[in-house]
Amino acid sequence: MKSLTVLYDPHCGLCTEVRDWLRAQRTYIPLRLVASDSDLSRREFPDLPKGELAVVSDSGEVWIGDHAFIMCLWALRAFRPWATRLASPFLRPMARQAFELLSHNRGTVSALLHLKSEAELKKRLSEVSLPSCPIQ
Amino acid sequence: MYIEGSYLAYLAISLTATVWVARTLHKNGRVFLVNAFGGDIELAGSVNHLLVVGFYLINLGYVAQALTTSQDVISLRTAIELVSTKVGTIFLVLGLMHFFNLYVFNRLRQRGKEHLQAPPILPDARIAKL
Numbered sequence: 001m002k003s004l005t006v007l008y009d010p011h012c013g014l015c016t017e018v019r020d021w022l023r024a025q026r027t028y029i030p031l032r033l034v035a036s037d038s039d040l041s042r043r044e045f046p047d048l049p050k051g052e053l054a055v056v057s058d059s060g061e062v063w064i065g066d067h068a069f070i071m072c073l074w075a076l077r078a079f080r081p082w083a084t085r086l087a088s089p090f091l092r093p094m095a096r097q098a099f100e101l102l103s104h105n106r107g108t109v110s111a112l113l114h115l116k117s118e119a120e121l122k123k124r125l126s127e128v129s130l131p132s133c134p135i136q
Numbered sequence: 137m138y139i140e141g142s143y144l145a146y147l148a149i150s151l152t153a154t155v156w157v158a159r160t161l162h163k164n165g166r167v168f169l170v171n172a173f174g175g176d177i178e179l180a181g182s183v184n185h186l187l188v189v190g191f192y193l194i195n196l197g198y199v200a201q202a203l204t205t206s207q208d209v210i211s212l213r214t215a216i217e218l219v220s221t222k223v224g225t226i227f228l229v230l231g232l233m234h235f236f237n238l239y240v241f242n243r244l245r246q247r248g249k250e251h252l253q254a255p256p257i258l259p260d261a262r263i264a265k266l
Contacts, residue, residue, distance in 0.1 A: 001255075028251055047263065061259035070257055080250050087256030 001061075003030045004075050006068070007045065007054040010035035012106045013115030015053075026077045053103070066092075066099035138215040143203060145219045150199045150226045154192065157230050162188045165241050172245035187240065191233060198229055 006022065008015045019033050034041050036050060048054050048062065055068040063071045074083035086095040102109060110116070116124070162184060169180035202222060209215050 045263070056263065057259075060263045061255075062261040062263055063257060064260045067257050067260055071255060074253075074255055074257075080253065081246075084253070084256045 001029060001057050001059060003032055003058045004071065005032040005034055005056045006072060007034050007036040007041055007048060007056070009051055009053070009106070010037060011117050011119050013110035013117045013120065014102075014106045014113070016117045017115050022072060022076075027075045028077055028080065029075045031072070031075055065103070066096040069099050070095065138209040138212065142209055142215045142218050146203065146222045147199070149219070149223045153227065153230060154195045154199065157234055158188050158191050158195075161191060161234065161237055165237065168241040168245055172241070172248040174248060183244070187237060191237060194233060195230060199226055202226065
């Protein structure tokens with residue numbers, strides 16, 4: 001396995017925040033972070049479920065949802081032991097529940113934490129109308 | 137008279153036990169550490185030595201702290217009971233410290249091999265190679 005592609009929801013502030021965090025981490029395997037509604041994603045992974053976190057390896061293995069989340073941790077130098085722990089039969093049900101809870105309420109969580117995705121910021125900025133400059 | 141004898145017996149037993157456990161740890165921990173540091177014998181030796189120094193400091197510190205008693209030692213019986221209680225506590229502390237050290241050794245060994253680990257979860261699906 002040489003690289004992992006992470007497909008995330010670009011419309012959720014929490015997801016883009018996590019993406020930026022992932023980008024700043026030291027990894028064992030290079031992570032390619034791709035927005036799930038991008039042309040690249042549609043072209044390379046047309047069959048993957050939309051709106052769900054997904055991780056795809058260069059050899060074609062796919063992990064979805066909480067499994068994808070654990071694979072992201074596994075790629076990080078500082079969190080590989082956590083990935084192994086969360087993947088154990090004892091902790092996996094808890095990891096799944098926590099992930100699903102967070103994933104289903106990601107809009108609310110983003111709003112509560114005031115996290116805005118680029119898409120939202122773009123929309124908000126486009127709504128702002130600046131008065132025209134009075135000096136000619 | 138009994139109290140001095142008790143103190144001396146306590147010190148002799150506790151110090152001997154501490155030295156014995158530390159030497160065991162030093163001798164047998166080395167193999168673990170050499171493995172953890174990918175065969176780097178010099179680094180393993182250094183970490184091993186540092187761990188043993190910490191082990192000695194904590195144990196000797198505890199042995200010294202736990203020496204005094206306010207109990208009246210008036211007979212051989214009370215002297216033996218006192219030494220036994222004190223030494224028992226020291227052995228328990230040594231045991232805990234020993235297991236803690238084993239845990240540290242094992243963690244270091246696991247961390248040293250972490251980059252070789254396979255994914256902890258089987259894939260949910262497969263697609264054509266990228």
